[in-house]
Amino acid sequence: MQLIFHGGAQEVGRSCIELRTTGDRYILDCGLKFHEAGFDYPAKFFDVKELDGVFLTHAHLDHSGGLPFFEHYRMLCPIYCCTETKTIAQILLKDSHKIARIKHLHEAFNNVDLKEVATHMAGVRFNQTQPFRTIKHTFYNAGHIPGSASIKIEAEGLSVLYTGDYNTRTTHLMVPADPHSWGHVDVLITECTYGARDLPDxxxxxxxxxxxxxxxxxxxxxxxxxxxxxxxxxxxxxxxxxxxxxxxxxxxxxxxxxxxxxxxxxxxxxxxxxxxxxxxxxxxxxxxxxxxxxxxxxxxxxxxxxxxxxxxxxxxxxxxxxxxxxxxxxxxxxxxxxxxxxxxxxxxxxxxxxxxxxxxxxxxxFDFSGHLSSADIKETVTAVRPRILILNHGNPENIKAINDWATGLGWCAVYAPKVGEQVDVNPDGTSSSLRVYEEGPNVQYLEEHQHAFDPREHEGGGGDDGHGGHTPSQSDENRSGVVHPDEHHDHSEEHDE
Missing domain, CATH: 3.40.50.10890 (Rossmann fold)
Incomplete structure (x- = not known):
């Protein structure tokens, strides 16, 4: 089994992990990364038409915002997500499309591609293990936002649990995630948004x-x-x-x-x-x-x-x-x-x-975060006891804090891949390795299709908890990188915070 990190590794944004089994390709999330000049898509991706399935953890655009881009290049597979994620993601993607159209960011943001995303979305229920092709998948409540899920994939005798964004503490809105319900897994991929800090009461x-x-x-x-x-x-x-x-x-x-x-x-x-x-x-x-x-x-x-x-x-x-x-x-x-x-x-x-x-x-x-603290991440790892622990969705400081702690446990291999790296897991889960991902010299990756965007050429109107997205215009009076906001568009900062 191969786990290839196209985004969300040593960073927050454009979450996208490719899971390869013998003959099949799946992705876990497909997000955007927002910055002062627009946004980035998942990196080093090719042959979207060959994807066999997408598993979407939740609606935030740093996990879902790249779906229209993939649809534009003829993604033909189902997109599995919880029912509420299906509804909310379509609202956010439509808003994201409005902003991208105004800013002329990419041809992928058109109504046809948005409709294809909606057509391919298939709602699933929590806690029900379902077969699909050569794998099985189970969605568990993640406690992050309505419809958010942590997803277990079982394939080739191995189990992989991808947490997505999760919260193990009760909030006014959400029942918390329960990592004990996941059982022990071979591979745990956990977010580390606040890996270096604890959150206020x-x-x-x-x-x-x-x-x-x-x-x-x-x-x-x-x-x-x-x-x-x-x-x-x-x-x-x-x-x-x-x-x-x-x-x-x-x-x-x-x-x-x-x-x-x-x-x-x-x-x-x-x-x-x-x-x-x-x-x-x-x-x-x-x-x-x-x-x-x-x-x-x-x-x-x-x-x-x-x-x-x-x-x-x-x-x-x-x-x-x-x-x-x-x-x-x-x-x-x-x-x-x-x-x-x-x-x-x-x-x-x-x-x-x-x-x-x-x-x-x-x-x-007032920091009302939908994520979990450093102590909660450690408690999750201890409860699940994976053979292989992979840290993602966090800046280097937060990733390092959990990495330093986990390497001292002695009972699991620990990896903190960067974008463009992959983890290989052997069939019995007893050995694994980290290496740079490279498909071959003749492969054209999707980012090579992306249009260059110079914010100085698109000043003016328009313009993505928290965070479609904050796609800034940067004028001579605004060298700090802070965009001049526009009250007429939501700039739906619906990413993780």
Missing amino acids: RDKLQVEFLNRVDAVTKAGGRVLIPVFAVGRAQEILIMLAERDWPVPIYMDGMAKKVTRAVMDGDSQYVRSRELLARLFSKVQFITSDEHRSAVAEQPGIFISTSGMLQGGPAIHYLEHMWTDEKSAVLLTGYQVKGTNGYLLDNDKMAYIGGYRTKVRCDVER
């Missing part, structure tokens, strides 16, 4: 967050809560439902459509669906630009995409409140360097009307 953080909302609203200020449309928007609503508020709660942007999809889903791993529906009925939804402008100057709690303030209606509210010292922007997740949210969090500055501006409203960040 979530209950304590929630109290601090709600107290801050309470203080600002009682002082006559407005509260802007930028959110990722999937997961974070719903969890914030559930938190707010625990108290009565003296001002209206408004929801704007793509969060409404995704929240409706979550409420209409049937996953047993989504908690508080009734509570979510109850508050959903009390929220005032913004229906037009005129409506948005009318309420922006009024006291209220504004829940709006995008989570990193790279676009969407959140920009509109910031433009109305940045001078108001009584108001506050409460960031609720990780802010990628080069985004407006990162500027706010670190320098209390943002691009307002195209100008880098010092804001006078309060800015605070």
Whole structure:
């Protein structure tokens, strides 16, 4: 068996692992990696038509966003995912398509390719082992966002468990993942997003967050809560439902459509669906630009995409409140360097009307992560006891922290591959090796088809929890790499945070 890492290795973004058995090729996820100049697809991939199956862990674009690109080159195989992932991924991919079309990033983003993705998606149920060709697959709840799964593949006498993004602690929205239910496996591929750090106590953080909302609203200020449309928007609503508020709660942007999809889903791993529906009925939804402008100057709690303030209606509210010292922007997740949210969090500055501006409203960040901590990753590895441990989905610092710990265990081989490397596993799982992946001198990889993108040639409009994606335009006044945001497009930063 061969495991080839086309993305998400020693990095966060464009998650894509190819699993090869005798005669068959499968991929685990197919994402994009966002950066200041646009985005990258999985690297060193060829002959998409020969793929036999895709297994998608969840809807975030750093795991699903490359699917239209693969469809463009005639991918003909089924895409297996949980039912809620199928629904939510189509919402995010459609939004991603709008932004890519506006920015002229790649010909793959057309309606035909999006329709092909939808056609090839096949919904599966959790905890049911299903045969497909020469393998078996089982989807387990990952506890990350609605529809998220950790996937076990059994092939050629070996078992491989790919965690995707997972969380082993209960949140308001999700039942946690249970690694004990996976059983012992030969190969465990685990994410290491926070491999070098522990996360704050979530209950304590929630109290601090709600107290801050309470203080600002009682002082006559407005509260802007930028959110990722999937997961974070719903969890914030559930938190707010625990108290009565003296001002209206408004929801704007793509969060409404995704929240409706979550409420209409049937996953047993989504908690508080009734509570979510109850508050959903009390929220005032913004229906037009005129409506948005009318309420922006009024006291209220504004829940709006995008989570990193790279676009969407959140920009509109910031433009109305940045001078108001009584108001506050409460960031609720990780802010990628080069985004407006990162500027706010670190320098209390943002691009307002195209100008880098010092804001006078309060800015605070509350780290409600959908991932697990370093201690939780170690607990998972100990519970599963794989023969082979592969670390991915993390920057080098976080990967190294888990690698240093795991190499001292003495009972498993540990690998931290880079993009463009592969792990070979022998049939009985007793030996394995890491090497550079190379298909041959005459193979043309898909990235050779990608269009070069110079952001200076595409300045202006448009423009992807957290994170389609933050696809920046970089002008002479904006050498820092922070994009000038656009309130008219969500820039759905629906990647991992």
